[in-house]
Amino acid sequence: xxxxxxxxxxxxxxxxxxxxxxxxxxxxxxxxxxxxxxxxxxxxxxxxxxxxxxxxxxxxxxxxxxxxxxxxxxxxxxxxxxxxxxxxxxxxxxxxxxxxxxxxxxxxxxxxxxxxxxxxxxxxxxxxxxxxxxxxxxxxxxxxxxxxxxxxxxxxxxxxxxxxxxxxxxxxxxxxxxxxxxxxxxxxxxxxxxxxxxxxxxxxxxxxxxxxxxxxxxxxxxxxxxxxxxxxxxxxxxxxxxxxxxxxxxxxxxxxxxxxxxxxxxxxxxxxxxxx
Numbered sequence: 001x002x003x004x005x006x007x008x009x010x011x012x013x014x015x016x017x018x019x020x021x022x023x024x025x026x027x028x029x030x031x032x033x034x035x036x037x038x039x040x041x042x043x044x045x046x047x048x049x050x051x052x053x054x055x056x057x058x059x060x061x062x063x064x065x066x067x068x069x070x071x072x073x074x075x076x077x078x079x080x081x082x083x084x085x086x087x088x089x090x091x092x093x094x095x096x097x098x099x100x101x102x103x104x105x106x107x108x109x110x111x112x113x114x115x116x117x118x119x120x121x122x123x124x125x126x127x128x129x130x131x132x133x134x135x136x137x138x139x140x141x142x143x144x145x146x147x148x149x150x151x152x153x154x155x156x157x158x159x160x161x162x163x164x165x166x167x168x169x170x171x172x173x174x175x176x177x178x179x180x181x182x183x184x185x186x187x188x189x190x191x192x193x194x195x196x197x198x199x200x201x202x203x204x205x206x207x208x209x210x211x212x213x214x215x216x217x218x219x220x221x222x223x224x225x226x227x228x229x230x231x232x233x234x235x236x237x238x239x240x241x242x243x244x245x246x247x248x249x250x251x252x253x254x255x256x257x258x259x260x261x262x263x264x265x266x267x268x269x270x271x272x273x274x275x276x
Contacts, residue, residue: 082226085172087172096144129181155194156192
């Protein structure tokens with residue numbers, strides 16, 4: 001009698017269930033490979049970002065030590081030929097000029113540290129200074145301006161220092177605030193374009209209401225750089241105090257921040273009073 005043949009074992013993969021299991025294992029393997037590749041990409045990105053940040057820090061430090069970011073003094077315009085004048089509304093320590101808009105000597109002093117070529121200063125001038133000036137006229141605050149000129153280094157011109165000196169000359173004839181506002185109103189839309197001598201000497205002065213004998217006095221002061229020493233004192237004092245970005249606002253020696261896009265007088269006073 002013929003013996004029966006034992007049935008042959010079939011491979012697990014030859015069954016539908018085995019094929020599904022193999023497919024699952026392959027899918028899992030592919031997922032693991034993809035996850036590993038993703039982790040490698042993440043590590044590469046982290047390394048690259050860290051390198052970029054490190055380079056950026058080095059650049060910022062280098063710029064700060066060379067005066068590009070408000071560090072060292074820039075080279076002032078030359079031709080200082082006239083007797084030096086301290087603007088009549090200069091602070092006692094020659095670190096700034098007090099606006100004549102307000103007469104309440106008991107009101108808190110809001111110090112505005114600026115550069116006439118600074119675009120951010122122009123933005124704050126547009127949004128905030130109408131509120132500042134209104135509060136000063138109401139006797140609620142006093143305004144002090146400290147005009148820096150370190151952006152001359154950035155833009156390779158001398159517009160900031162010449163504008164600062166011109167503003168000092170405008171104070172000599174009683175028009176500092178008007179001249180200050182006029183310069184900002186005419187700030188070029190392209191950074192670094194600067195201001196021409198004709199603008200600073202003639203156009204801006206007349207727009208600020210300086211006429212007649214006052215205009216002659218202003219122009220002589222401007223031509224002979226008679227406020228050069230004062231402007232340098234302001235620049236050096238601000239740099240020494242560490243006010244190396246513009247605009248910077250200070251009350252009672254404390255730096256404050258204005259952040260609202262549509263500021264009210266109440267909001268501005270709340271920020272000022274927080275430092276009082």
